[in-house]
Amino acid sequence: MSEEKLSFQAEVSRLLDIVAHSLYSNKEIFLRELISNASDACDRLRYAALTQPELIADDPDFKIELSLSKDAKILTISDNGIGMNREDLVENLGTIARSGTAAFMDQLDGKQDGTNLIGQFGVGFYSAYMVSDQVSVASRKAGEDQGWAWISDGRGEFTIGETDDAPARGTRITLHLRDDQEEFSDPMRLRGIVKTYSDHIPIPISLSEDDKEAEALNTASAIWTRSKSEITDEQYTEFYHHVAHAFDEPWERMHFKAEGMIEYTGLLFIPASKPFDLFHPDRKHGVKLYVRRVFITDDCAELIPPYLRFLRGVIDTEDLPLNISREMLQHNPLLTKIRNGVAKRVVSELTKKANKDPEAFETFWTDFGAVLKEGIYEDDGQRDALLKLARFRSTVAEGTTTLADYIGRMKEGQESIYYISGEDADNIKRSPQLEGFAAKGVEVLLFSDPVDEFWITSVPNFEGKSFKSVTRGGADLGKIGAEDKSEKDEKDESDNGDTNVDSLIAFVKLALKDEVKDVRASERLTESAVCLVADEGDIDINLERILKQHKQLDTSAKRVLEINPKHSLVVALAKRIGKDGVGDELEDAAGLLLDQARILEGESLPDPVAFARRLSTLVEKGLA
Missing domain, CATH: 3.30.230.80 (Ribosomal Protein S5; domain 2)
Structure with a gap:
């Protein structure tokens, strides 16, 4: 069979370019990576031999050998592990056969030192090109007769073909060291690298130089x-x-x-x-x-x-x-x-x-908290401990807070742990649904991880306090904290004052028809005119958004439109309905109130053309 010349996968070529230009600060790690791969190959064959003992019958003792030709500046790393055939060589050395490759490469681009990311991705073989201008691999898979050779200078292509010069079993990697990497043809340097990085490898590693006798380099015990x-x-x-x-x-x-x-x-x-x-x-x-x-x-x-x-x-x-x-x-x-x-x-x-x-721990939680919270609904045995560990941003706490600390700050009359969820903590912190809570000094947890919507459904309470979304149902704010005199007077004045707001709410509900589930006065709004909330028992707004993004839901629950009776716009519309009755202008205003609430919720408008028409009409009349 003749040799084939194949091209690297595009991601491999990009990776090799990054390796060649960004990793010189720690170039000795190439040897650690190649020894680690050799150790893995021996481990895999040892396991396979449990059911197929014939695979190691002729050579039962696993080993990793380094061979050095100092004058020729050639370093060889050999193992008698599982080995590779043609398909293995193409898949393992010519492509990156892992999900998420594109995302990984995007992270690498532009980084001065991509070492850690390359290590995470498990493609340490390519680190050989930090010190070599050509790498050749000869391998024979355990249990197979044919040996294979793979050769490349790391510049976009590799050659592969049959060979009789492969080990009886396992893999031999030959590095042709670059002229400026002569230090790695020094046996003392290699001994130091192995002792530093690979002493724990539970397989004997030896080094031979030219025709000299091989010497053991590591303790070869499972750490x-x-x-x-x-x-x-x-x-x-x-x-x-x-x-x-x-x-x-x-x-x-x-x-x-x-x-x-x-x-x-x-x-x-x-x-x-x-x-x-x-x-x-x-x-x-x-x-x-x-x-x-x-x-x-x-x-x-x-x-x-x-x-x-x-x-x-x-x-x-x-x-x-x-x-x-x-x-x-x-x-x-x-x-x-x-x-x-x-x-x-x-x-x-x-x-x-x-x-x-x-x-x-705060640093750890930033990186891994979203994953750890999956255990709250996956692992009944650790649920309580994980809830105590969990950290959340909130409308009050600096940094993050625990649930126990939140409970310690609850207001008089507060019976629930309030939370609001969305894609970004900073954005949801500006949600109109929070206005009434802020006015009363009630702390609200900010749930910005998608997993929050799922674990919360499996946890009825924490230390006897139930969880309640501020975007669902009534806010119950009237029960929290003592009303001061000015607040009570304002409420009495509202209760005994103009009833035109009730008429406005009734009209808006009639005008919007089936677009909303209900229209009602809001306790939670203090600055904004309107907001959308989920009715009690309905799916939370953010959870619905997540399920739709993942194509697990194709319907939308109708929402409740809450109107702030004290907002100047609402008061003006109420006066208009009391003075002139209903008309096209107020119908347009009803539609705009709903569109405004949708925009505040981060939703797209179902009919942007109608929104633009209503807005233009009302602005034009206002200017006239």
Whole structure:
């Protein structure tokens, strides 16, 4: 078979250009990434050999070998892991076969140092081009006869074809070092890199220079099996870099051993910043499952709750059989207990962190709070603890507040925890529905994460206080706080004064017909003339908007139009209806009141032409 010349996927070409121009500040990490990939290849073959022992019968001991030809400036990294065939080479080295690629590349564009993002994306192989002007890969997949060669200078194309010069099993990556990267042809430099970044790799790593005897470079023991007192902070960090394919410092780590009816060890990390695909529909968690130090899978949905998908690390258990299949892992009762135990431990650690270092926890919550809140409706066992952890912006608090602190600030007569939801906290803070609450000093929580609309439906109350949206039903503001004399006098005057407002409301309701569910005077408005609210029992306005965006709802609930009886516009219209009766002018005004409420709610107008006509007509008459 002749060689083929193929083009890189467009995203790969962009990535290689970024690698070549932005990562020189930390170029030694290329070796860490290639060793990490080799370790993963050995782990995958070890698992496959549990059911197909013939795959490693001729070579049962896994190893990673570095070979250096100093004069030729050639560095080779070899492993006897799972290996790759033609399809694997094209998919793994020629394309980025992951969801969210476009979003990832957009994040990389324009960044001076894209190291951390590249690590998050798990494409560390391309870091080889930081130090090489040509990379060749020879590989033979375990259990297959044919070997394959892949060669590229990283400039848009690669060559692939059959070869007899591949390892008996596994992969050999050959780097032709650039002239300005001669430091990586120094064996002492390579020893230091491996010791710093890869000492924790649980597979022996050796280095041979030209014809000299190979020397061992690492301790080759699983770091999570060692005592915490034996592990330095630097070693923990480098293991995090390996297991997460990350470059940042972890925000928190948890190294623990659970004993009892089920035994397992965990070494888990919380990243310092959120992964780019945290909210992508195809997202997966980053925790690997081991059984007695043998890698089983990094794609076990039952191991970690979805709301903890930001975790990175390993779980190693003694209680599952080594030959367990991925199908057998589904709905496994032992895994369910491990999952619940891990969730309880992580939430407990977060609670300790929140109490000990609120400022640091605030940073964590900014990145991961929206994900953690998914657990409020997904995990009954951790619901109460997560509610206590949750942080929210509000109309009163500086920064964020807890629900407990909110309750501590509730006004006399206030029976509910009030909230308003929307796409942006700063925008919803200006909503007209908040005016009456602000006038009485009543705090309202600002829900700006889409998940807020879903967990709130599964939580009837917090510490005996129910949750109530300010955009649904009556506001109950009359029960809150004592009325002062001026407020009472104003109310009495309104009650005993001009009844033309009632006539106006009745007319607007008649004029709008089926466009609204009802029209009524508002307690919540103090500055705006109108607003739209959901009736009691109807779907919340923002939830309806979210469901429509995701095509899960194709109908709209009719809303209640609330009118502020004290607003100058309403008062003027009421006087007009009392003096001249109804007419076309007032019908146009009724339509404009509804359009104004829609605009304030951020909704599009169903008939912009009619709106423009009404507005022009009334302005023209006003100017006349």
